[in-house]
Amino acid sequence: xxxxxxxxxxxxxxxxxxxxxxxxxxxxxxxxxxxxxxxxxxxxxxxxxxxxxxxxxxxxxxxxxxxxxxxxxxxxxxxxxxxxxxxxxxxxxxxxxxxxxxxxxxxxxxxxxxxxxxxxxxxxxxxxxxxxxxxxxxxxxxxxxxxxxxxxxxxxx
Amino acid sequence: xxxxxxxxxxxxxxxxxxxxxxxxxxxxxxxxxxxxxxxxxxxxxxxxxxxxxxxxxxxxxxxxxxxxxxxxxxxxxxxxxxxxxxxxxxxxxxxxxxxxxxxxxxxxxxxxxxxxxxxxxxxxxxxxxxxxxxxxxxxxxxxxxxxxxxxxxxxxxxxxxxxxx
Numbered sequence: 623x624x625x626x627x628x629x630x631x632x633x634x635x636x637x638x639x640x641x642x643x644x645x646x647x648x649x650x651x652x653x654x655x656x657x658x659x660x661x662x663x664x665x666x667x668x669x670x671x672x673x674x675x676x677x678x679x680x681x682x683x684x685x686x687x688x689x690x691x692x693x694x695x696x697x698x699x700x701x702x703x704x705x706x707x708x709x710x711x712x713x714x715x716x717x718x719x720x721x722x723x724x725x726x727x728x729x730x731x732x733x734x735x736x737x738x739x740x741x742x743x744x745x746x747x748x749x750x751x752x753x754x755x756x757x758x759x760x761x762x763x764x765x766x767x768x769x770x771x772x773x774x775x776x777x778x779x
Numbered sequence: 780x781x782x783x784x785x786x787x788x789x790x791x792x793x794x795x796x797x798x799x800x801x802x803x804x805x806x807x808x809x810x811x812x813x814x815x816x817x818x819x820x821x822x823x824x825x826x827x828x829x830x831x832x833x834x835x836x837x838x839x840x841x842x843x844x845x846x847x848x849x850x851x852x853x854x855x856x857x858x859x860x861x862x863x864x865x866x867x868x869x870x871x872x873x874x875x876x877x878x879x880x881x882x883x884x885x886x887x888x889x890x891x892x893x894x895x896x897x898x899x900x901x902x903x904x905x906x907x908x909x910x911x912x913x914x915x916x917x918x919x920x921x922x923x924x925x926x927x928x929x930x931x932x933x934x935x936x937x938x939x940x941x942x943x944x
Contacts, residue, residue, distance in 0.1 A: 666820065
């Protein structure tokens with residue numbers, strides 16, 4: 623279904639530019655990895671706080687709020703770099719099952735994380751997260767790690 | 780030394796590991812995800828020390844709150860990293876990129892040691908809710924945070940370059 627789109631992407635001028643130098647590819651990969659490591663760390667820190675496993679001295683709503691921009695920035699960097707990595711290899715990556723699972727897990731993770739952020743923002747200053755929010759936070763973390771694991775598997779499938 | 784690493788690499792456990800279809804990617808996956816715990820959480824701490832993130836929270840809160848988690852991550856990274864190294868020791872042994880990465884990790888460890896000593900001496904000052912930006916304990920913590928961040932970012936970059944050089 624997407625074959626013509628993947629073909630067009632891989633034949634595009636941008637794909638030729640990105641594929642033209644090994645150093646461009648390495649630089650983009652590094653941004654992708656650093657962005658994703660930092661993104662996972664932020665999600666992990668948020669989950670630890672929501673689960674009451676760390677940083678109990680900081681109110682949960684304020685802690686989540688303090689990391690909101692860093693979360694958005696690291697998500698933006700890792701997705702943008704990921705798209706740039708995808709374009710020159712669109713046909714191979716587009717037909718790679720690990721890539722498919724990565725994208726599915728990523729979309730689910732972003733949606734579930736948005737729910738966690740929204741519900742956490744609604745908490746009163748000293749209020750802790752309830753059972754549903756804590757369970758959802760675990761689920762979001764699981765989805766992020768599944769996305770990371772699927773991403774790592776792309777090179778092996 | 781090269782012969783020694785060749786012998787290690789040919790041990791049955793590492794030979795089986797190198798030929799395994801699933802174990803290698805699983806160990807590598809744990810190593811990479813462990814980096815998110817270890818370097819990622821430490822990165823958040825470093826950015827707090829550098830006064831670039833979580834300014835509403837005291838340095839002590841962030842350092843003490845995340846310390847057990849990033850130390851746990853480092854243990855996972857160290858164990859899986861050692862296994863990955865020994866399985867292909869002769870290749871890594873001759874790689875300048877690998878040794879560059881190890882040197883940076885050692886330097887980051889020394890920086891962490893310096894910070895721990897500094898932190899113990901100035902724990903009270905670092906517990907204050909708002910950082911007096913130019914006081915010595917905060918400038919020192921800031922320098923330590925930025926240095927640590929720099930070492931780890933370059934170590935990750937070199938880790939990625941291992942596949943190319």
